[in-house]
Amino acid sequence: MPKITLNGEEVEFQEGQTVIEVATERGTVVPHYCWHPALSVVASCRICQVEIHGPGPKRLATACNTPAVDGMVVTTESDDVSKARAGNLEALLLNHPLDCPICDKAGECWLQDYTYEYGASTGRNDFPRRKLEKRKDIADHVLLDQERCILCTRCVRFLDDYAKKPELVVTSRGERSTIDIFADQKVTSEYSGNLADICPVGALTLKEFRFVNRVWYLRGTDSVCPSCSRGCSITLDVRDNELNRVRPRTNREVNGWFICDEGRFGLLDVYHPGGRLEHVRVDGDDAVLEVAARAIAERLKADGDLLVLASPDATNEELFLLKRVVGGLDGKATLAFAKVETADGDDILRTGEPAANVAGLRFQGFEELDAAALKRALGAAKTAWVLDRNVHALDPRPGFVVVQAVTSALADDADVVLPGGTVGEKEGTLTNVDERLQRIRPALKPPATVPGDFRALLAVGEALGVDGLPRTPGEAFMAWADTFGGTELTLAGLPRDGLLRGEAAAPAAKEKQA
Amino acid sequence: MIALDGDAKLSARIDELKSWYPDPRAALIPALHEVQKKLQWLPDDAVVWVAGKFDTTPADVEAVITFYDMFHRSPRGKHEVAVCRNLACKATGADEITACLEKKLGVRVGETSEDGEISLSTFECLGGCTEAPIVAADWYYHRNVDAAKAEKIVDDLRAGKPAAQEPRGEEPAAKDGVELYLTRRMREHGDGPGMEVSLDAYLKSDGYKALEKALSMDRDAVIEEVKESGLRGRGGAGFPTGVKWGFMPKEPKKPHYLAVNADESEPGTCKDRLLIERDPHSLIEGCAISAYAIRAEKIYIYIRGEYLYAAEVLQRAIEEAREKGYLGKNVMGKEGVHLDAFVTRGAGAYICGEETAMMESLEGKRGHPRPKPPFPAQSGLWKSPTTVNNVETLCNVPYIVLKGAKWYRGMGNEKSPGNLLYQVSGKVKRPGIYEMPLGTTAKTLIDECAGGMLEGYEMVGYNPGGASAGFFPPSMVDVALDHDTMKEKKSMLGTGAITVVDQKTGMLPAIDAFISFFEHETCGQCGPCREGCGWAHRLMRRFLTGRAKIEDLDVMLDLLDNAVGKTICVYPEALAGPVRLGIEHFRDEFERAVREQRSAASTT
Numbered sequence A: 001m002p003k004i005t006l007n008g009e010e011v012e013f014q015e016g017q018t019v020i021e022v023a024t025e026r027g028t029v030v031p032h033y034c035w036h037p038a039l040s041v042v043a044s045c046r047i048c049q050v051e052i053h054g055p056g057p058k059r060l061a062t063a064c065n066t067p068a069v070d071g072m073v074v075t076t077e078s079d080d081v082s083k084a085r086a087g088n089l090e091a092l093l094l095n096h097p098l099d100c101p102i103c104d105k106a107g108e109c110w111l112q113d114y115t116y117e118y119g120a121s122t123g124r125n126d127f128p129r130r131k132l133e134k135r136k137d138i139a140d141h142v143l144l145d146q147e148r149c150i151l152c153t154r155c156v157r158f159l160d161d162y163a164k165k166p167e168l169v170v171t172s173r174g175e176r177s178t179i180d181i182f183a184d185q186k187v188t189s190e191y192s193g194n195l196a197d198i199c200p201v202g203a204l205t206l207k208e209f210r211f212v213n214r215v216w217y218l219r220g221t222d223s224v225c226p227s228c229s230r231g232c233s234i235t236l237d238v239r240d241n242e243l244n245r246v247r248p249r250t251n252r253e254v255n256g257w258f259i260c261d262e263g264r265f266g267l268l269d270v271y272h273p274g275g276r277l278e279h280v281r282v283d284g285d286d287a288v289l290e291v292a293a294r295a296i297a298e299r300l301k302a303d304g305d306l307l308v309l310a311s312p313d314a315t316n317e318e319l320f321l322l323k324r325v326v327g328g329l330d331g332k333a334t335l336a337f338a339k340v341e342t343a344d345g346d347d348i349l350r351t352g353e354p355a356a357n358v359a360g361l362r363f364q365g366f367e368e369l370d371a372a373a374l375k376r377a378l379g380a381a382k383t384a385w386v387l388d389r390n391v392h393a394l395d396p397r398p399g400f401v402v403v404q405a406v407t408s409a410l411a412d413d414a415d416v417v418l419p420g421g422t423v424g425e426k427e428g429t430l431t432n433v434d435e436r437l438q439r440i441r442p443a444l445k446p447p448a449t450v451p452g453d454f455r456a457l458l459a460v461g462e463a464l465g466v467d468g469l470p471r472t473p474g475e476a477f478m479a480w481a482d483t484f485g486g487t488e489l490t491l492a493g494l495p496r497d498g499l500l501r502g503e504a505a506a507p508a509a510k511e512k513q514a
Numbered sequence B: 001m002i003a004l005d006g007d008a009k010l011s012a013r014i015d016e017l018k019s020w021y022p023d024p025r026a027a028l029i030p031a032l033h034e035v036q037k038k039l040q041w042l043p044d045d046a047v048v049w050v051a052g053k054f055d056t057t058p059a060d061v062e063a064v065i066t067f068y069d070m071f072h073r074s075p076r077g078k079h080e081v082a083v084c085r086n087l088a089c090k091a092t093g094a095d096e097i098t099a100c101l102e103k104k105l106g107v108r109v110g111e112t113s114e115d116g117e118i119s120l121s122t123f124e125c126l127g128g129c130t131e132a133p134i135v136a137a138d139w140y141y142h143r144n145v146d147a148a149k150a151e152k153i154v155d156d157l158r159a160g161k162p163a164a165q166e167p168r169g170e171e172p173a174a175k176d177g178v179e180l181y182l183t184r185r186m187r188e189h190g191d192g193p194g195m196e197v198s199l200d201a202y203l204k205s206d207g208y209k210a211l212e213k214a215l216s217m218d219r220d221a222v223i224e225e226v227k228e229s230g231l232r233g234r235g236g237a238g239f240p241t242g243v244k245w246g247f248m249p250k251e252p253k254k255p256h257y258l259a260v261n262a263d264e265s266e267p268g269t270c271k272d273r274l275l276i277e278r279d280p281h282s283l284i285e286g287c288a289i290s291a292y293a294i295r296a297e298k299i300y301i302y303i304r305g306e307y308l309y310a311a312e313v314l315q316r317a318i319e320e321a322r323e324k325g326y327l328g329k330n331v332m333g334k335e336g337v338h339l340d341a342f343v344t345r346g347a348g349a350y351i352c353g354e355e356t357a358m359m360e361s362l363e364g365k366r367g368h369p370r371p372k373p374p375f376p377a378q379s380g381l382w383k384s385p386t387t388v389n390n391v392e393t394l395c396n397v398p399y400i401v402l403k404g405a406k407w408y409r410g411m412g413n414e415k416s417p418g419n420l421l422y423q424v425s426g427k428v429k430r431p432g433i434y435e436m437p438l439g440t441t442a443k444t445l446i447d448e449c450a451g452g453m454l455e456g457y458e459m460v461g462y463n464p465g466g467a468s469a470g471f472f473p474p475s476m477v478d479v480a481l482d483h484d485t486m487k488e489k490k491s492m493l494g495t496g497a498i499t500v501v502d503q504k505t506g507m508l509p510a511i512d513a514f515i516s517f518f519e520h521e522t523c524g525q526c527g528p529c530r531e532g533c534g535w536a537h538r539l540m541r542r543f544l545t546g547r548a549k550i551e552d553l554d555v556m557l558d559l560l561d562n563a564v565g566k567t568i569c570v571y572p573e574a575l576a577g578p579v580r581l582g583i584e585h586f587r588d589e590f591e592r593a594v595r596e597q598r599s600a601a602s603t604t
């Protein structure tokens, strides 16, 4: 393999990689604005200057479009580099408004960061700054502040290269250049929220996050989007048990650097649902979990023929536990799930299948029931245990109905209600459309009276007297993985004990957000 | 849009334009010209309509429209009257003409007369410097305009007289004893209606003989001959032409292209327009030979949008050449050699003269220079190997092929052989385009060719090669204007444009005219250039308006240091011409301005 010397160390690279790619891969940060690993290279911001010591004369060059060549010697910091960056920042700051105290990007703004690192402490500009539109409504979720824009064109290229529809463009020329939409045609892309992430400054911000919070108060938790079966890697930013923001998390194997708007904004509601089931109930009255579990156990022991309608959003560990809980019953238990209605996806990320773990259900052998099959199964069952919040009616209604979900239209009519949890509250794994196993972590706490799915299932199992049940999602994962023979399906790069140590996100997911 | 949908001819024209290019997108700018010709401007629904034709979003089209000065997104009058505002025209009274037209039309620059007939604008250098001041009416040029003439131009438009180019004057001028080749034919055989050399006259004076000879040679032998001749590019950078051609792959894996740079927008420069308007077949022959040598079949000639008349002359000449088999299949009967040429008009953006910006613009996009590498010979137009050459460069080629490298080296000097079209403008007695051997001094050009300064005018400095070349003081008139000497003097030969600055114009306003030009024309991609040009311009303005500090000069120099060599293209180097050389040679003028403003302040 060819090598370059990067800051004194020899580094191997692959033919065709640029200096910034080689550096980034080994964790050396080269300041950049316009470069983004998922977008075409324009090399226009000029901040990524590094020093090339050879071959050829010593010189500055932009790392983002300089191909690495064997034997090249590169330093990413030097006096000349610092001077170039300082000069560059001075230019960018000439017309930049002094908005930091009121800017949503403050704290994660690259103009702030680099200025802190390289910028001169005093400005020499004594001209008034450019006045442009400060609050332009350019998309349902996104506002544009043209004054803050540094014209890196990431947003333009995102919509053109990635979303395949150039709806945001640079208009005019030279110092009069601005980012803009055409007339009143707002950005229609279903991926518009990414604009705010890729904008290195506070020029593109989310209406949903505008002045909601200062970023440094937020706690981020790695998670996976359950809104469709792509299962994009995301970060849930939470403050005071409230989900304030959903961000994509880099995962080259699944979603790259981006997520769709439905995932990003939908979860703000999905994870704080209205009309949430908050109390365990038996025959319409509030009850403690053990009482409810006992009622279910008695029913199942007395009268078999159970139909389980599992949730397509359940974790693999919950599904495994569920199978263990009902596995010991004498009567017949049908493990099934109601067919998920799919819409058209797109050829970017959205699969159109609005559920997190259909692949997991299939893998564990749950039977998929279409409307007719569901009707037949309900007719044959004496008891229905409905864990799917999307089942709105039971026709015919079996004699005994258990509802276990976050919300449910069936709750008022159920014999037993077990409040479930959202994916954002859970620990465990989900299997995406490509059968990739992905880790989720709890970012939110359910209300105190909600037992959550895993605990509720465990209580029923205990009431039934099943032995050797896994007591935590971690144990469940171990036991489950054992059933399918070890690690190769412990799913590409997701080691079993890694999960238990709580650090098992796919390796690529560790990459710094670009 | 109903008006456009109903126009079958327009749609057919757009389809025809699309067929010229491997990617139909390239027809976007020509199509916008067509639509604007019909509507005078580009309203929202026209933008939507065009976007539909090109299968893209209106925003994408808007991005292109707003890059170019000739396109309008607000209503315009039936006629467009544009006055040049750069140095040569300024020195010869353009500002007074603008003021006179403002008064006559009752509008300010940028506005339209109340009757909706005439919109008035000012433009950066229109490329008529030796016939300054220039006023363009519907993009047909009028030369040596004064107030009375300007009023007549407007009256004629209002009276419905069709706009037409005013015939050229007694050019090109020449100095006795100089062997002419570039301008010989147009002086001796300019028999066409616009004094251009007709195809007949061209053929009678050995026209297309060079192409015939080249076609009988091996392609690489043609390249060798041009290499031998030492011909260097006339577009500004002076790169050896034969060497450039040699970079093209010898065995094409993709189609090769020749892209001809007729964007000529460097203030002071007007020689390519002369060549095209007066001797279009020389250019076509040069193109054909070059395309043959570099194994290209398609020749795209990118001409600045303002040169409407030149584009028409060239288009007609191409059609004649096609008819007579100098272009087309099996050129001049040579089996397997197919060539064709197309004229693409730009739309008002100096940066499109930078070769990679030109290629972007040719592809129907904003004229943003591309990062290099890759170089055009690897990946140019439509990612295919491309050679870019200037008009004048290519016009040299037929003579080199016909008369040989040795003959060519007999003119000019060792490192800069051949003749150059020097353009002398400003308050001299005989402004004009002079074909002179490379290395001629400014003194010879100004005093001998142009006859010295006009009565009552005194030279306070001069621009030695187009705006990017900056300014020299009168003490430096002995400098030989060739590549190496100019480089030694921290300037560049540039385009051979010499604009003399007189005492009434003044050095600081002259420097400001160029800095203002660069501020207006930067493409704006790179932070240091975009912001730096604006900052430099604002600082410079202060020296004219009376709020400057002498330290501002250091800031100007420093902001240039922060941009030169650190951006995508060499534009900051171009800005450095007027700034660095202006400060180096005319510091006392800046200092005086600061002193005078201070004393003015203390007396008020």
Ligand SMILES: Cc1cc2nc3c(=O)[nH]c(=O)nc-3n(C[C@H](O)[C@H](O)[C@H](O)COP(=O)(O)O)c2cc1C
Pocket: B232, B233, B234, B235, B236, B237, B238, B239, B241, B261, B262, B263, B264, B265, B266, B350, B351, B352, B353, B354, B355, B356, B388, B389, B390, B391, B393, B394, B569, B570, B571, B574
């Ligand atoms: C800002 C800028 C403007 C330019 N404008 C022109 C132009 O108008 N015409 C031209 O031929 N070359 C122009 N050039 C030079 C071209 O990039 C290129 O070098 C030239 O067309 C190559 O042709 P040549 O080798 O025949 O000179 C410009 C370069 C820069 C950087």
Ligand code: SF4
Pocket: A148, A149, A150, A151, A152, A153, A154, A155, A156, A179, A198, A199, A200, A201, A203, A204
């Ligand atoms: S809005 Fe943001 S992403 Fe878009 S060009 Fe400006 S700074 Fe870059």
Ligand code: SF4
Pocket: A225, A226, A227, A228, A229, A230, A231, A232, A255, A259, A260, A261, A262, A263, A264, A349, A350, A351
């Ligand atoms: S594509 Fe699917 S998984 Fe990804 S963010 Fe959108 S809804 Fe969520």
Ligand code: SF4
Pocket: B351, B368, B369, B522, B523, B524, B525, B526, B527, B529, B530, B567, B568, B569, B570, B571, B572
């Ligand atoms: S240097 Fe200036 S003109 Fe050249 S690409 Fe950058 S911004 Fe555009």
Ligand code: FES
Pocket: A031, A032, A033, A034, A035, A042, A043, A044, A045, A046, A047, A048, A049, A062, A063, A064, A065
């Ligand atoms: S990151 Fe390299 S030029 Fe912008």
